[in-house]
Amino acid sequence: MTVLTPYLAVPDARAAIDWYVRVLGAVVTHEPVVMPDGRIGHVELDAEGGHWMMADAHPEIQSPAPTPGAxxxxxxxxxxxxxDAVTERARAAGAEVDREPGDNPGVGRIAVFRDPFGHRWMVNRPG
Structure with a gap:
């Protein structure tokens, strides 16, 4: 089986870990690796079965963080x-909601928001 796992670069991995835990209910599945300069070099998270890896931005190795709002x-x-609950937690924690929760025939309930670290999320409850 082949697995595709997103690897996010963020401007502040410590703040992003806290945000994803609080808003998405994420669990840290691989503790942060702290680099000699203090930046997080690697961490892994899981939210409701969705797994991703993350690190602080490292522009010197072509891994910049997105610009929030861009x-x-x-x-x-x-x-x-x-x-609905995830969207409200996201909004309360500083996310910009691009698409309010709504039902979509054949797809389920969907909302879209941009987190404070520049990443765009579509949350979905299949229906």
Whole structure:
């Protein structure tokens, strides 16, 4: 089996870990690796079965973080039990909601938001 796992670069991995734990209910599955300069070089998280890796930005090795508010060409899709609750937690924690929760025939309930670290998320409860 082949697995595709997103690897996010963020401007502040410690703050992002806290945000994803609080908002998405994520669990740290691989403790942060702290580099000699203090930046997080690697951490792994899981939210409702969705797994991703993350690190602080390292522009010197071509791994910059997106610019918050500038948009992202990539959308991360995460299936969640309660789209409305996740969206409200995200909004309260500083996310910009691009698409309010709504039912979509054949797809389920969906909402889209941009987190404070520049990443775009689509949360979905299949229906």
């Amino acid at each position: 948009g992202s060409p990539v959308t991360l899709h995460l299936e969640v039990a309660d789209v």
